[in-house]
Amino acid sequence: MSDHLSKQFDLELENIRTRILQMGGLVERQVSSAIDAFSTGNLNAMQQVVDTDREVDSLEVAIDEDCTLLIARRQPTARDLRLVMAVSRIVTDLERIGDKAAKIARMSQKLYATERHHFPPLSDIRHCGQLAIKMLQGALDSLARMDIDTARQAIREDAAIDAGFNGVLRQLITYMMEDPRTIGESLDIIWIAKAIERVGDHASNIAENVVYVVSGVDIRHTDDGGEKSGPT
Amino acid sequence: MAPGWRPAWLALLPRLLLILCAALIARAWLGPVWAWAVAAVGSIFIVLAQTRQLIALAVWLQAPETAGFPDAGGLWGEVFIRLSRRLRADAKAVETASADLSSFREAIQALPEGIVLLDAGQQIRWCNHAAKAHLGIRLPNDAGAIVGQLVRAPGFAEYLRHPDGIAPFVLQPQAARARVYELRVVPFGERNKILLSFDVTDAKRVEAMRSDFVANVSHELRTPLTVVAGFLEHFGNDGAMSGEERQHFARLMTDQTSRMLSLIDDLLTLSRLESEDAPASEERIDMDAMLARLSSDGESLSGGRHHITARAGGPGLRGNWKELHSAFGNLVSNAIRYTPEGGSVHIGWNGTFSVRDSGVGVSAEHLPRLTERFYRADRGRSRDTGGTGLGLAIVKHVLLRHQAALHIESQPGAGSTFSAEFPAWRLAE
Numbered sequence: 001m002s003d004h005l006s007k008q009f010d011l012e013l014e015n016i017r018t019r020i021l022q023m024g025g026l027v028e029r030q031v032s033s034a035i036d037a038f039s040t041g042n043l044n045a046m047q048q049v050v051d052t053d054r055e056v057d058s059l060e061v062a063i064d065e066d067c068t069l070l071i072a073r074r075q076p077t078a079r080d081l082r083l084v085m086a087v088s089r090i091v092t093d094l095e096r097i098g099d100k101a102a103k104i105a106r107m108s109q110k111l112y113a114t115e116r117h118h119f120p121p122l123s124d125i126r127h128c129g130q131l132a133i134k135m136l137q138g139a140l141d142s143l144a145r146m147d148i149d150t151a152r153q154a155i156r157e158d159a160a161i162d163a164g165f166n167g168v169l170r171q172l173i174t175y176m177m178e179d180p181r182t183i184g185e186s187l188d189i190i191w192i193a194k195a196i197e198r199v200g201d202h203a204s205n206i207a208e209n210v211v212y213v214v215s216g217v218d219i220r221h222t223d224d225g226g227e228k229s230g231p232t
Numbered sequence: 233m234a235p236g237w238r239p240a241w242l243a244l245l246p247r248l249l250l251i252l253c254a255a256l257i258a259r260a261w262l263g264p265v266w267a268w269a270v271a272a273v274g275s276i277f278i279v280l281a282q283t284r285q286l287i288a289l290a291v292w293l294q295a296p297e298t299a300g301f302p303d304a305g306g307l308w309g310e311v312f313i314r315l316s317r318r319l320r321a322d323a324k325a326v327e328t329a330s331a332d333l334s335s336f337r338e339a340i341q342a343l344p345e346g347i348v349l350l351d352a353g354q355q356i357r358w359c360n361h362a363a364k365a366h367l368g369i370r371l372p373n374d375a376g377a378i379v380g381q382l383v384r385a386p387g388f389a390e391y392l393r394h395p396d397g398i399a400p401f402v403l404q405p406q407a408a409r410a411r412v413y414e415l416r417v418v419p420f421g422e423r424n425k426i427l428l429s430f431d432v433t434d435a436k437r438v439e440a441m442r443s444d445f446v447a448n449v450s451h452e453l454r455t456p457l458t459v460v461a462g463f464l465e466h467f468g469n470d471g472a473m474s475g476e477e478r479q480h481f482a483r484l485m486t487d488q489t490s491r492m493l494s495l496i497d498d499l500l501t502l503s504r505l506e507s508e509d510a511p512a513s514e515e516r517i518d519m520d521a522m523l524a525r526l527s528s529d530g531e532s533l534s535g536g537r538h539h540i541t542a543r544a545g546g547p548g549l550r551g552n553w554k555e556l557h558s559a560f561g562n563l564v565s566n567a568i569r570y571t572p573e574g575g576s577v578h579i580g581w582n583g584t585f586s587v588r589d590s591g592v593g594v595s596a597e598h599l600p601r602l603t604e605r606f607y608r609a610d611r612g613r614s615r616d617t618g619g620t621g622l623g624l625a626i627v628k629h630v631l632l633r634h635q636a637a638l639h640i641e642s643q644p645g646a647g648s649t650f651s652a653e654f655p656a657w658r659l660a661e
Contacts, residue, residue, distance in 0.1 A: 025384025
C-alpha cells in the first residue's frame, strides 16, 4: 500500500490485514457449511461448525492484541490509524458472524434431532443464506482490495436479505396458523433465519469500515451507507 | 592494431604529404614563418573535416532508424556502414526476442490451468486468464496484492508457506454447484513461487460416482440378503413350523434370490458391454418377429393389466439380436412397470424403435441423468416395481454399440416415449 521509512512497519500492517482476511475466510466457510448442513441435514458438518467456533474466538483475541501492540509501538497516523481501528472493529464483527454460524448449526442439530420431519419449505431460507454468503464475500473482497465500490455494493445487498427475512417470517406465520403442531419447529427455523439476517448486518458493518479506511468518512448510521434496517 | 585498418592509415598519407609539400614550397618562396602557417592551416582543415563527420555521426545516432546514414567516403564511410549494420542486426534480434516472448506469454495465457507468479512476499506479479477465473484475481488492479488476502480458504496460507510438494491444496467451492480447484505451489528462482490451479470438478464428480456405484451395489445386494438371512434364522430357531409356513417363506426367499441374480446378471451384462467395442456378430433382424416377441414378453409381465399394442411397418435392422432384444425388452418392461393398471403401452417400429406409455412420466430435471446406474427419479417407488436400476444403463450401452441415439420425451402424469434412432446404413430392406 503506502511506503513508510520503516519497511518493518509496512510489513506489520500488511500482516494484520492478511490475518484478518484469513479469519474472514474461516468465517466464510463456517457460514456456508452451516447453511449447507442446515439444508442437507448433515449432522457431522453441524458438529464441525460448532467445534470450529472456538478457533474463530481465539483468532479474535490474537488479532485484537496485534492491533493494540501495533498502536502502542508505532503510533500510526491518518490512514494507517484508520486501518488498525477498522481491523479491530471488523474482528468483532467477524467473531459475531462466527457465533451466528455456530448458532445456525446448533439450531439445525436440534431441528434434525427430532424424528418428525414436517418441515416448512426451506428454499427461501436457503436463498437468504446464499445472499448472506455472497454479501460477506463481497465485504471481505472490498477489504482485500480496499475497494469502495465493492464495499458500497455489499452494503446495498443487505436490503435484499432483510426483505427475504420478512418473506420467510410471513411464510412461517401462515404455516403455524394452518397447523399449530409445527409451531415448535417453525420457531427454531425463525431463529435460524434471524441468525442469517444478522450475518448480513455484520457483513454490512465490515463494508462500512472499509469505506471509513479508504475515504476517512464514517458512514455508520447515515443514509449513505444504508442504515442497518432491521426487519420491519 | 587490426591489420584491416592499414588502408585507412594509407588514405591519410596523401593529405599529410600534400601539406608537407605546400609547407616546403612556402619555405622556399616566402621563408620559414610562412611554412609553419601553411602547415597549421592544413592541419586545421583536416581537423575541421573530421569534426564535421563526427557531428554528422552524432546527429545520425539520435534517430538511426529514420534517417539514412550520412554519405561519407573513406574511413568515416566505413564507420557509418559498420555501425548501421550492427544497429540493424540488434533491432532484428530484439524484434525476434520480443515476438518469442509475446507468443510464449500468449501460450501461457491460453493454458486451461491457472498460473500465478508470486514474489518473495507472496505478492501477485502476473497471472493468466485461467487463474483470473479460478481464483477471482483481477489484473492489473490486483498486481502486488498478497495472494492470501484474495484466496482466503482456511488452510491455504499454511499450504503456501509449507507446500509439502506431494498433496495439492483442494479449494472447496462455497456454493453447492461451484467448481472445485486443486492448487499447487512450485518454487522458482531465488524465493519466488508459481501457483498452479487445476479444475478438478469433473474428476471429483467421477470419483463421487464411483463410490456411489459401490455403495449402491452393496445396498441393492444387502437388502435381499438381509431378508434371506432373517428367514434362515427363523428356520433354525422355529422347529415347529407348519409346512404351509415353510412353503411361504421359501417362496419369499426365492423371490429375493432371483432379484439378486438378476442384479448380478445385469452387472455382468453391463461390464461385458463396456469391455467390448462392438457386438460379436451381426445379422439381419426381422423386426416383425422382434416386435411380436416383445409384445408377448410384455403381455406375460403385465398379466393382462395393461393394454399392449405393437405395430411394425418398417425395414429390417442389422444388429445383434440378443443385445437388441435385451435393450428393447428393458424399454418395454420399464413402460409396463411405470404404468398403472389399465394404462396402455404402444411398441412401434418404422426405422425408429419407440415405446410409448401412459404412465407416471418423468419430470424434466431427471431426464439427463436417467441412464446413470442406479439413478432413481423416485426413490420410493422404483424398488417396489422390481427394477435393478441398471436397465436404462444397459439400453444406453447397447444402443451406443449400434450407433443409435436414445431420445426420451416425457411429461409427469402424461406418460413417456422412449425412442431409439438408428443410422440409415443399419436399416436393410
